[in-house]
Structure formats: C-alpha cells, structure tokens
Amino acid sequence: MNLNVLLVEDDYDLAASLVEYLELEHITCDHAANGLHGMELITQNKYDVLLLDVMMPKMDGLSLCDSLRKDGVDTPVLMLTARDTLDDKVAGFEVGTDDYLVKPFALKELLIRVRALAKRRSSQPRKYTVADLELDTGAVTATRNGKSLLLTPTEWKLLLELTRNSPHVVTRDQLIRAVWGEDTPESNTLKVHMHKLRQKVDKPFPNALITTLPRHGFALRNDHEKST
Incomplete structure (x- = not known):
C-alpha cells in the first residue's frame, strides 16, 4: 500500500x-x-x-x-x-x-x-461543494444551483466518490469498489449508471461537471479546473 x-x-x-x-x-x-x-x-x-x-x-x-x-x-x-x-x-x-x-x-x-x-476516510465532514454542486452526507442530499437532485442509492455513491476526490481522476476500478465492493457488476453496468447520473447532474444545467477521461476514468471538475 x-x-x-x-x-x-x-x-x-x-x-x-x-x-x-x-x-x-x-x-x-x-x-x-x-x-x-x-x-x-x-x-x-x-x-x-x-x-x-x-x-x-x-x-x-x-x-x-x-x-x-x-x-x-x-x-x-x-x-x-x-x-x-x-x-x-x-x-x-x-x-x-x-x-x-x-x-x-x-x-x-x-x-x-x-x-x-x-485505511479509512474521516467521518467528520458533512458537506462537499464543487462549483454549484453540494452534497450533504448527513442528510444524504445533493443539490445543484439550489435545486434538489433525485438520486438513486447507486447514483449517490458514485457522485459521492467523484466529489470526495474532485478534481482528481477516479478510475473505473475505484468507482466499482466504492459502489459494489467485491461484487463485480456486469461489464456495462457502470457505464449505464454514469449515463443516468449525468442526466441528473449535468443535463439540466449550462455547464457539465462530470468529465470522462478515456482509458483513465472520470473526474468531477468545474470549468476552471478543466482548463488548468
């Protein structure tokens, strides 16, 4: 390690x-x-x-x-x-x-x-903010630009993992472990869930936060971080 x-x-x-x-x-x-x-x-x-x-x-x-x-x-x-x-x-x-x-x-x-x-992340923080996206781990809620995002438990786990590591890249394997643990899902399961997550986090808003890095993984970044 x-x-x-x-x-x-x-x-x-x-x-x-x-x-x-x-x-x-x-x-x-x-x-x-x-x-x-x-x-x-x-x-x-x-x-x-x-x-x-x-x-x-x-x-x-x-x-x-x-x-x-x-x-x-x-x-x-x-x-x-x-x-x-x-x-x-x-x-x-x-x-x-x-x-x-x-x-x-x-x-x-x-x-x-x-x-x-x-071996563990701290349990102390309760809120994460990236641009106009905010996650409250105590209430288990996500909002963007003040609007509530209705996420499934799987989508919440994916977004939380991306937010915790923002603006760094999170690999496919990291996301799979964070959501499914040792139970490896079918090959296209992550792709499907990420598509649905984008529909809720990015599609209704002017700028996208979820970035795909081919052969690397995904990252949650605001426009400034993408350009640097």
Missing part, C-alpha cells in the same frame, strides 16, 4: 527526522513549515493522511483542520502536540481531528497510527 502523507510542522529538525523515517517505511511525505503552506499543498495534491502540529505560525493546526472540515475535506488528520490535557484533545476533536499523538512519541507508534488512519 503506497501512502502519500503531508506533515505540517514548524520544527525543521523534527520534520526532517519524521520525513526520513516515513520514507524509509515507503511512505511518501511532503512537508510544510506553516499552516498556510500546508493548506496550499492540500489543495494541490491528494494525501492519505495529514499530520498537523498544533502550534504553528501563520495558521495553527486546529485552525487548519477546522478550515479543511468546513470545506468538506475528509482526509484523516493526526494531530501532533505537546499538549496532553483532556481540554486540548476535546478542542482538537471539535474541529475534526481524527487522532492525537502527544510529543515526544515513538516513531513506531507514528507509523502504526498513520497506517491505521490511511
């Missing part, structure tokens, strides 16, 4: 040690020294786990996590902190943190936590 992790930590010596250790364990680890740079990297790349230091310049870890969750980013967050009181942990969980690791910590424990978090 190849993992891609982002470490947002302003202690350069600690960051260098963590990046080196994780990469020795075959985990790719990008580094940002402050919250604003971390936010920039998160918008540009897809990560399996985010490692956030609590105390950082420009934007602290709690503020960064809170901002990500409000934007619908469901990447698991492991908060790294020297603060170990219950109140500190409660504050972290309230903004959407998935797990805590108190400094100093053993590198082996960090590795175990990262691998465990990478």
